[in-house]
Amino acid sequence: MEIRTVGVVGAGQMGNGIAHVMALAGYDVMLNDISQDMLEKGLAKIHSNLERQVSRDKISADDMKAAMARIKPTVQLPDLGQVDLVIESATEREAVKQSIFEQLVPHLEPHTILTSNTSSISITRLASGTDRPEKFMGFHFMNPVPIMQLVELIRGIATDQETFQACSAVVEKLGKTSATSEDFPAFIVNRILMPMINEAVYTLYEGVGNVTSIDVSMKLGTNHPMGPLELADFIGLDTCLAIMNVLHDGLADTKYRPCPLLTKYVEAGWLGRKTGRGFYDYRGETPVPTR
Numbered sequence: 001m002e003i004r005t006v007g008v009v010g011a012g013q014m015g016n017g018i019a020h021v022m023a024l025a026g027y028d029v030m031l032n033d034i035s036q037d038m039l040e041k042g043l044a045k046i047h048s049n050l051e052r053q054v055s056r057d058k059i060s061a062d063d064m065k066a067a068m069a070r071i072k073p074t075v076q077l078p079d080l081g082q083v084d085l086v087i088e089s090a091t092e093r094e095a096v097k098q099s100i101f102e103q104l105v106p107h108l109e110p111h112t113i114l115t116s117n118t119s120s121i122s123i124t125r126l127a128s129g130t131d132r133p134e135k136f137m138g139f140h141f142m143n144p145v146p147i148m149q150l151v152e153l154i155r156g157i158a159t160d161q162e163t164f165q166a167c168s169a170v171v172e173k174l175g176k177t178s179a180t181s182e183d184f185p186a187f188i189v190n191r192i193l194m195p196m197i198n199e200a201v202y203t204l205y206e207g208v209g210n211v212t213s214i215d216v217s218m219k220l221g222t223n224h225p226m227g228p229l230e231l232a233d234f235i236g237l238d239t240c241l242a243i244m245n246v247l248h249d250g251l252a253d254t255k256y257r258p259c260p261l262l263t264k265y266v267e268a269g270w271l272g273r274k275t276g277r278g279f280y281d282y283r284g285e286t287p288v289p290t291r
């Protein structure tokens with residue numbers, strides 16, 4: 001089946017990026033969030049990111065105008081019932097995602113494919129709460145969506161081949177590359193990345209290094225473009241903690257124990273860039289380490 005219309009649930013940093021790339025690729029997009037305010041913030045972000053692409057000659061001003069016109073914001077989740085493909089990209093909490101699918105299912109067309117951009121939650125479990133586990137899979141973008149090339153495609157235990165092929169074709173139309181992962185906690189990228197970030201937080205917690213020495217070490221010592229703590233702030237510390245908890249619970253191995261300092265930052269509401277403070281304080285001109 002060919003996908004023409006896409007519904008994106010959640011207009012946060014990932015959801016607005018997904019709406020952006022889908023609209024630029026020619027899909028009609030319905031963008032949903034819980035409040036008008038969140039939607040407006042998401043649309044403003046899409047607008048400024050598209051403007052940046054125009055100023056760098058990546059796209060034309062006409063492309064930008066056409067993309068913005070293809071995105072229809074709505075706070076009413078049932079408005080997404082008519083689309084061909086839903087990409088759920090709300091907060092990384094299983095109960096939130098389950099409740100979204102539960103509310104959406106009675107309004108869906110029979111052919112609609114459901115997907116989640118979850119970083120770590122079981123696709124098979126999310127699928128089993130819907131009326132269409134065979135038309136359900138993981139569609140995992142990387143942050144920032146307009147820039148990062150990879151999309152992880154995750155097949156749940158019941159996902160059928162037609163659904164998988166339809167999603168693969170979407171990734172191709174976006175000009176991105178897909179990698180296929182089986183449905184185990186945190187899939188491939190985060191299964192490898194998050195324990196490294198968590199270990200960086202332990203390194204900080206145990207006083208082996210401070211924020212600067214840890215990030216400089218990993219940038220210059222391993223040629224990573226960002227240090228692990230800077231990257232954690234970029235991803236969002238709540239999302240990092242949620243993924244570590246999924247690994248810990250799902251694989252029952254103490255090597256995935258979330259660092260207590262990561263928990264502490266999340267409890268403080270210091271979630272990284274999106275809240276202005278995390279391992280760095282972003283409220284001034286330049287980021288300042290908080291430890």
Ligand code: NAD
Nearest residue numbers: 010011012013014015033034089090091092118119143235
């Ligand atoms: P975010 O906090 O920036 O955005 C989440 C958005 O979901 C918010 O705007 C919130 O209002 C909205 N939301 C919450 N409950 C909702 C509901 N019931 N209905 C509609 N919208 C709702 O988080 P994010 O970084 O965009 O993460 C979203 C998803 O993407 C998560 O599943 C996360 O694991 C995944 N993801 C994140 C990254 C990353 O680097 N941050 C990378 C890949 C995937």
